[in-house]
Amino acid sequence: MTWVLIALLVVPLVGALVVAFLRKNDTKAKFVALAFSLVELVLAVLLWTAYDPDGERIQLASGVTWIESFGVRLSFGIDGIALVMIAVIALLIPLVIGAGWTEKLPAGRSQGGYLALILVQEAVTVAVFAATDVFLFYVLFEVMLIPMYFLIGGYGGARRQYAAVKFFLYSFLGGLIMLASAIGAYAMASDELGKGTFDWATLVTVVRDADATTQTWLFLGFFLAFAIKAPLVPFHTWLPDAAAEAPIGVTVIVVGILDKVGTFGMLRYLLPMFPTASKNLAPLVLVLAVAGVLYGSLLATGQRDMKRFLAYVSIAHFGFIALGIFAFTSQAGVGSVSYMLNHSISTGMLILVIGMVIARGGSSLISDYGGMSKVAPLLAGMLLISGLTTLSLPGTNSFVSEFLVLIGSFPTQPVYTIIATVGMVLAALYVLWLYQRIMTGPLRGDALIGAAAGPGAVGDPEKKTAIGDLTKREIAVLAPLVVIVLALGFYPQPVLDVITPTVGATLTEVGVTDPVTVQEGK
């Protein structure tokens, strides 16, 4: 079944190539891109069935030599975490394409170019999660920036140039520092084995026994890259700009998928390669994580722009994920990984719904809206559902994850956990307040009844406004997400079964031995 993984990497690239030649014909480009992304989704399902949760650490592995002088190989393989992330990418991309079906691109830009970049982004991001060679991972980690740079810079809002460059430079710098660490690990491997290699499994065995000082330096190099990517406070400032300026589909990709590379990297690279440093520096990460939870929540509450709001919500959620990872219990670890998945789904849905709101009103300022449920009740319902899963209401998917993170972190890190819990309360505040301002009350706001009505004016819902409810296309985009949100909320076991062994293995590599508690807790 190795071919499935390779096909997952190749199909979007082929799709991008085909779509790039359809720049003249927008409709055809959209259908072709959608078709390719659906094929990718089918492949991802196949991948899921091919994965054996109780099998080897890295499965479906394959590889060929790339640069012999450094022992660099083009090698791919997946563990449970990578599988979940690849699956969620494959799920979100068709929805992103569907949601952006009628979106107007800036003048002179074609759907063909836009969708080709999206498909390239999909391929590279899948490859990042599937890479099992550290050099290859670094290469893809940086290459991943290029399509995104053009997506934000070419198709974004008014300050897109600034946002694109900022996004690129932040991630590029982080990546470079990581490269220094990767070379350091490589140099250790050359000393120890007599022959340099970047193979992940081999590097893990070499580096994990290094002395604490070396580990600390190497850890910090990798950590900076992942902290910028994730993003943890105070390395987060690129995200609100990128999220606010990117077109809505791209925001889904940035916030829902790209950011996960950061937390994925922590689990795949930081913990197994540098167990001593991970334990020593855990307080540092935990402080940043909890600060992120509080800071993100507070700033989300205070945002006036919906897209920036989304960015800060994510920063808060990434705080939870990082907390779970560095609490070093299997419950918290499993919680974090499932949170990575559920954050993609919940926040992805929230972003898509807000995108639909913005598509109707043409403004992303919250104050331009009010009482929208009068004219668009279905849309209001969707915003409520996506909001509730974002604030982790029991019965939705995020609740399972957030609960696991908190309950799992409490035994080892009670103080940080208690502080982070405040984030849950704040989540209810910022989500419900957002809903209240946009959807409830009398119909009002510049975006809905026109700026001419003047401040404080109230519209008449009986009168025909240009604002319509969800179209069939939009329902088709959101319906699968609603199903998944509820399904995983009530029955998360299929996901937990896949990730638990991998998280257990990761924690064993760190030297923490309680990988059984979750099994018992089932």
Place this chain on the structure above:
Amino acid sequence: MNLLVAQAQQIEAPEIDYGAIAPMLVVLGAACLSVLLEALLPKYQRWAVQLVLTLVTLVAATGTLILYATSERPEQGVATLAGAIAVDSPALFLWATLLVLAFGSVLLIADRSVEPGGAFVAQAAIRPGTVQDRAQATKTGMQTEVFPLTLFALGGMMTFVASNDLLTMFIALEVLSLPLYLLCGLARRRRLLSQEAAVKYFLLGAFASAFFLYGVALLYGYAGSVKLSAIATAAAGTDRSDTLLFAGFGLLVVGLLFKAAVGPFHAWTPDVYQGAPTPVTAFMAACTKVAAFGGILRVLTVAFENTQWEWRGVLYGVAVVSMVIGAVLGLTQTDVKRMIAYSSVAHAGFLLIGSIALTPEGTSPGVSATLFYLLAYGFTTIAAFGIVSLVRNSDGEATHLSQWAGLAKRSPIVAATFTFLLLALAGIPLTSGFIGKFVVFSAAIEAGLTPLVVIALVASAVAAFFYLRVIVLMYFSEPAPDGPTVTVPGAFTTIAITLGAVVTLVLGLWPTFVLDWAGTGTFLS
């Protein structure tokens, strides 16, 4: 008289390994021939003949080089011409690099489609647009002194990287520099800038040569010989004054660093890069860099390897300064050519890191890394300048950054190629620029220069900003209504740009072949 004859008979003619130095001889011989042609042929025939001669020379020299490199030759290389020239694996690699880069540059130089009549002028008094100027464009075709000058410069560069003693090195330095000074002043447009550049380059270059020569003198005083290996032997174990050694080293290195455009000895670079005709800038930026660093590598590893602990700190600092100057001042530039000039200063810093990456055990992992970097950088630069020469308005090249706004809308292929080259200069993976940085940095970490590598990485990130700025301009800005047009390049420029871009891509994807080749041997000591 008899005495003189008797003495002359006592002097034995040195053994000459003609096979080994054939590439050099071919280039220098063709340069002389080229001068003769320039004097004898009627004007209208010169361009075609000179171009064919130059290209054939380059191909022939490469051919002899390949023949020699693949033949049975001593593993560690040979010293010939009484030990003045060392033909070893790095020298062969550098020669090959110089020859292929020169090939690309000559194609740019020879192009007449972008600017009718070529980019060069016959006399300083002819102003653009005048009758004489048009006469040059229509009748004579092109001013062809550039071809012999280029060949001489190239011959000098090849001698320079193979020089096994400091005096040969000095002469080679002059042979390579003097034609370059002239070439800089030949621009057909923006004449004042060009002449100013030539004078600046000449004055500062002469100054640097003086430094170099003074250094040679002091080192001769120290070691009693100008041979690199003799200096190494002398430094290994004597009670002679270290003052002479290090003063000599310092002066010598200043001369070399000047040629390599390493900051803080870079002051000429932006002006000269901007003022020189763009094809010449491409030639200088690619080939001079290769030659200068070839010389630096040889001097450092052969003559001063065993005193590395004394001087490494100094060059460490120089590398930092160069990277910081290149990256930070590059941010403030508004002219494409000046921006690439500052980028070359930053790159010189990276190259210097590779050059000083020597381990205490006496191995030099940095040599092969630096060689690879030079090759990769050279190709990218030539292609980048090739593209710069295409974007023009009625005054000639439109090098001001604001004129590049929205270029992608008008000429997507040119913009995409330039973007790719800029990404390579920034060191983004899947380009040769990244592999070059990677090998240099891993060599440096192996040699214990980790802090320097971290500084270099930060400098790379800063430098990435100004490359990105150009991409932003080209792609995300609206074009100005009276903006420049992109000239459709003729075959020569197209080949040069394609060659550069393809090599940049191929070395980014499959660098193994060149890496292995760069790592085949060490300098002859």
